[in-house]
Amino acid sequence: MRTPYGVRLRCLTLGNRPVGISATPGPFAALYLDDGSHLPPPDQGPQRAALAGLACDASGPTKIVVLSDQWGSMIAWDLQTMRMLGHRPSKKPGSNACLAVTALEGRTTILSASRKGKLRRWETNLTAHAAPIAAHNGPITAINTLDIDGRPTAVTVGADGLTGSWTCTLACAADQSCAILPWSTRY
Amino acid sequence: MTIDERGLLQLWLPHQPEPVASYPAGVGSVGGLACTVVEQRPVAVLSSGGRVGLVDLLTGLPADDTTTDFTQDALHVAVSPPNTSTRSIIAVQDLSTEGRVNILDLNPAPTGDGPTAGSDGRSGSKAPVYLDADIVTVAGRQVIAVIGDDATLRLHDVSDGRQSGPPLTAPP
Known part of the structure; x- marks a missing residue:
């Protein structure tokens, strides 16, 4: 069956093995790229609309896949x-x-980045997010992360023609709730 | 590194509000931009129309030029990391232009066909349209993983574009 819309692919290394993660409007699917074997299917989760975003990471303590749909x-x-x-x-x-x-x-x-220019940080259970940062005047069209001088940095690109880099330092309160310190450069 | 619609290539430091260098790249309608190191010199790789050009970032002068076999614009470019033994450019069209990919050596002549929709070669079967791609290391080799609209994943060696192994079927 051909799936022409909303297909994404991201790759990562999980336990020293390369893994491809594909997502369509259904739940994501994962397979090992060295022998083609499949990882177990994920919990189905609720019904979603058309796929918007896909991100994954296995470098942190939680090996995670997160999807968003066109309704956010x-x-x-x-x-x-x-x-x-x-x-x-x-x-x-x-x-x-x-x-x-x-x-x-x-x-x-x-x-997560929105079409209203807001940048938000979420816990992995998605129950809470820190106060959003007004990153761009208009839609954010892409976001990625990298280390600059050893500091985790988020880079955003907006339809306003600006590129932003955001230092991702956590300010954690006693209740362990954290916020990104919105130190930034836009150019 | 940024390039604007006038073809002005500018270099920036992450925490500095003004560019540290500005070079007219001499092209308009730039589709893709990436950077790497060739022979120990940093270069910008940019696509304009069906061509891919290199600009020396130390001098701002054109360093090289090569062509894709695309009939329309190359919309994106990516490059192998500087510390890899094989240095290639990946030039990409999008879905509206058949979703094709060229792999180009950083020498002028194209060296591989790359993962190219429409050249699957299987008789009687329609080649898939590639919808997304990522780069990953498999068995110590850098490969491009591409997913097609037939829900298969294919792996292509970055160095020569050859498909490695049969298509992998994504779980249903």
Whole structure:
């Protein structure tokens, strides 16, 4: 069956083996790229609309896959157990259109970017997010993460023509709730 | 590194508001931009139309030029990391232009056909349209993993574009 819309592919290394993760409007699927064998299917989770974003990461303590749909709903799975970590329903189209995952100070962290220019940090269970950062005037079209001088940094690109780099330092309170310190450069 | 619609290539430091260098690249309508190191010199790799050009980032001068076999614009480019033994450019069209990929050596002549929709070679079967791709290391080799609209994954060696192994079927 041909699946012409909303297909994404990301690759990572899990336990020294290369893994391909593909997502369509259905749940994601994962297979080992060295022998073609399949990883177990994930928990089904709730019904989703057309796929918007896919991100995955196995470098942090939680090996994670997170998807978003065109309504902004997000679902996260543990890639090792294939259990659903969290579900965040939304009815705001494009509210989490772009996704990235990174490890911040030992915590696996989800970053989402919206078509209204907001950048949000989420816990892996998607139950709470820090106060959003107004990153761009208009839609954020892409987000990625990298280390700059050893500091985790999120890079965003917006339809306003700007590129932003955001230092991902956590400010953690006694209750372990954390926020990104929005130190940034836009150019 | 950024390039604007006038073809002005600019270099930036992450925490500095002004560019550290500005070079007119002499091209317009740039589709893709990437950077790597060739013979110990940093270069920008940019696609414009069906061509891929290299600009020396130390001097701002054109360093090399090569062509894809695309009939339309190459919309994206990616390059092998600087510390790999094989240095290739991956030039990509998108779905609206058949979803084709060329792999180009950093010498002028194209060296491989790459994962190219429409050249599957299987008689009687329609070649898939490639919808997304990522680079990953498999058995110590860098490969491009591509997913097609037939829900299969194919692995192509970055160095020569050859498909390695049979198509892999994604779980249902």
